[in-house]
Amino acid sequence: MDAPVIKTEKLSKRFGDFVAVNEISFEVAAGEIFGFLGANGAGKTTAMRMLCGLSIPTSGAASIAGFDVYKQTEKIKRNIGYMSQKFSLYEDLTVLENINFFGGIYGLTNSQLREKSEQLVTKLGLQKESKKLVGELPLGWKQKLAFSVAILHEPKIVFLDEPTGGVDPVTRRQFWDLIYDASDKGITIFVTTHYMDEAEYCNRVSMMVDGSIKVLDSPANLKKQFSANSMDEVFYELARGAKRSDN
Amino acid sequence: MDSVTLNNISKTYNKKKVLAVDNVSFSVGKGELFGLIGPDGAGKTSIFRMLTTLLLPDEGTASVDGLDIVKDYKTIRSRVGYMPGKFSLYQDLTVEENLNFFATIFDTSIEENYELIKDIYVQIEPFKTRRAGKLSGGMKQKLALCCALIHKPTVLFLDEPTTGVDAVSRKEFWEMLKRLKQQNITILVSTPYMDEATLCDRIALIQSGKILSIDTPEKIVEAYPGKLYAVKSEKMHQLLKDLQAFEFTGSCFAFGEHVHLSFKDDEKDHQPELLNYLEEHGHKHIELQQITPTIEDCFIKLLKS
Numbered sequence: 202m203d204a205p206v207i208k209t210e211k212l213s214k215r216f217g218d219f220v221a222v223n224e225i226s227f228e229v230a231a232g233e234i235f236g237f238l239g240a241n242g243a244g245k246t247t248a249m250r251m252l253c254g255l256s257i258p259t260s261g262a263a264s265i266a267g268f269d270v271y272k273q274t275e276k277i278k279r280n281i282g283y284m285s286q287k288f289s290l291y292e293d294l295t296v297l298e299n300i301n302f303f304g305g306i307y308g309l310t311n312s313q314l315r316e317k318s319e320q321l322v323t324k325l326g327l328q329k330e331s332k333k334l335v336g337e338l339p340l341g342w343k344q345k346l347a348f349s350v351a352i353l354h355e356p357k358i359v360f361l362d363e364p365t366g367g368v369d370p371v372t373r374r375q376f377w378d379l380i381y382d383a384s385d386k387g388i389t390i391f392v393t394t395h396y397m398d399e400a401e402y403c404n405r406v407s408m409m410v411d412g413s414i415k416v417l418d419s420p421a422n423l424k425k426q427f428s429a430n431s432m433d434e435v436f437y438e439l440a441r442g443a444k445r446s447d448n
Numbered sequence: 449m450d451s452v453t454l455n456n457i458s459k460t461y462n463k464k465k466v467l468a469v470d471n472v473s474f475s476v477g478k479g480e481l482f483g484l485i486g487p488d489g490a491g492k493t494s495i496f497r498m499l500t501t502l503l504l505p506d507e508g509t510a511s512v513d514g515l516d517i518v519k520d521y522k523t524i525r526s527r528v529g530y531m532p533g534k535f536s537l538y539q540d541l542t543v544e545e546n547l548n549f550f551a552t553i554f555d556t557s558i559e560e561n562y563e564l565i566k567d568i569y570v571q572i573e574p575f576k577t578r579r580a581g582k583l584s585g586g587m588k589q590k591l592a593l594c595c596a597l598i599h600k601p602t603v604l605f606l607d608e609p610t611t612g613v614d615a616v617s618r619k620e621f622w623e624m625l626k627r628l629k630q631q632n633i634t635i636l637v638s639t640p641y642m643d644e645a646t647l648c649d650r651i652a653l654i655q656s657g658k659i660l661s662i663d664t665p666e667k668i669v670e671a672y673p674g675k676l677y678a679v680k681s682e683k684m685h686q687l688l689k690d691l692q693a694f695e696f697t698g699s700c701f702a703f704g705e706h707v708h709l710s711f712k713d714d715e716k717d718h719q720p721e722l723l724n725y726l727e728e729h730g731h732k733h734i735e736l737q738q739i740t741p742t743i744e745d746c747f748i749k750l751l752k753s
Contacts (some may be wrong), residue, residue: 224483240614240615240616240617241584241585241586241612241613241617242584242585242586253609340487340488340489340491341487363612366611366612366640367487367488367640368486368487368488368640369486369490369610369655369747369751370487370642370744370747370748370751371701371752372487372749374701374702377702381685387449395612395613395614395615397615397704398702398703401704401705402684402702406716416654418467420705421705424705431704431705432704432705433615436614436615436616437619439617440614440615440616441616443616
């Protein structure tokens with residue numbers, strides 16, 4: 202197996218007396234679809250912010266795409282993609298303007314941008330909408346576009362924070378098709394979700410409870426371990442013992 | 449008498465350019481737990497805001513508790529409870545101050561209706577001197593529910609109370625709703641989570657401002673046309689691709705650990721052919737069985753037809 206693209210060792214973050222993330226250690230391989238699950242307040246967002254180079258850990262070590270989370274945060278940011286349900290694209294820019302804007306920020310040249318934006322628009326079937334304001338698109342389209350923009354610069358890893366929240370069931374599945382495509386191209390997917398059926402689509406999932414990673418395995422093994430019929434049951438079994446609730 | 453009635457309600461935004469609610473009619477009986485199920489942008493919030501008299505419909509009429517939503521808006525406001533999707537309490541007031549504030553403006557007191565909120569309030573009472581803005585998401589949600597209930601409303605509107613909430617807290621929230629229902633309060637709740645539909649007495653499936661179907665969850669499932677199968681093998685992503693290419697496949701989509709599949713027709717049993725086909729394509733440990741559709745299956749079917 203290739204060197205892991207995400208590697209953490211006893212990574213921790215404290216805010217005063219509060220241990221938001223408590224010594225998490227794990228590795229994610231290139232091209233893997235990794236589900237990062239946990240109850241509200243378990244520490245997922247804080248952990249993710251450290252992995253994205255947005256928050257300096259209190260202790261422990263981690264390297265993202267080969268870069269150190271303490272010293273090389275700018276390099277990390279250039280080598281990852283990020284999208285969340287909340288932070289999306291600029292609603293008052295058109296589809297093409299958004300692509301050009303974000304591509305430009307990530308240092309794509311004009312000719313790369315021309316080529317990439319055409320490919321992207323064709324792939325998503327947005328030819329007719331390319332000059333429309335993003336705000337006018339339905340949510341499902343926005344989320345698919347946001348994901349495609351997040352991987353425009355071909356990052357090694359893309360972090361997805363609840364990318365499918367509130368999206369209709371058909372579009373939600375189309376979104377996962379895009380995830381699989383990206384994974385086939387070798388992009389590592391790091392994804393959080395509240396939909397437990399989506400946990401099944403991950404190669405491996407971890408579950409955080411009260412700042413620690415309680416379990417980490419493939420969905421099939423986790424179900425076996427907890428004698429559960431679904432990931433929903435596994436989640437319930439683990440998370441109901443949580444002392445912390447919420448962010 | 450029905451608690452809530454909508455007759456041909458439509459609502460547009462942006463100088464009629466955006467049709468948010470498209471000729472919607474339904475009614476909700478007294479004491480019913482009614483779910484409006486659909487994705488973001490389906491029109492759920494617009495419907496709630498019209499029924500709570502915060503928006504005027506372009507067309508159609510509606511009543512809440514027998515009162516007209518346009519003419520009798522003042523009386524309606526004093527009777528209904530509304531918990532918006534976005535946290536809307538005063539962030540700089542404490543838990544207790546917020547509750548007191550809402551009790552006072554509805555001309556009542558916490559003591560008068562304490563029975564109704566007791567179950568929920570005891571969970572946040574240890575933090576009653578904390579500012580609402582400093583509460584965790586789950587506690588904010590409980591406080592908002594208490595504030596919406598403190599004047600003993602006849603109809604309670606809950607707009608996506610469980611969005612972004614984890615699976616355990618979602619379950620707890622629905623248990624609270626079940627207990628409230630026993631108090632004979634009519635509850636309208638909206639949610640994008642299809643699995644919550646079965647917890648309602650009746651549901652409306654809604655997309656793009658239109659109601660796709662409206663009935664009890666059981667009857668919606670019974671009305672699913674044709675047979676539905678769950679398929680599983682060792683290579684799930686490949687399985688989905690191969691099933692899409694199978695000549696008798698009507699529809700197929702990922703569904704948790706299975707792929708849900710329906711055939712183009714059910715006149716002939718295509719299962720043996722399918723098993724052969726999958727084996728030819730190198731699949732191992734194939735599982736194939738007919739299943740009862742879920743609400744999500746029904747929704748997908750309705751979206752595609």
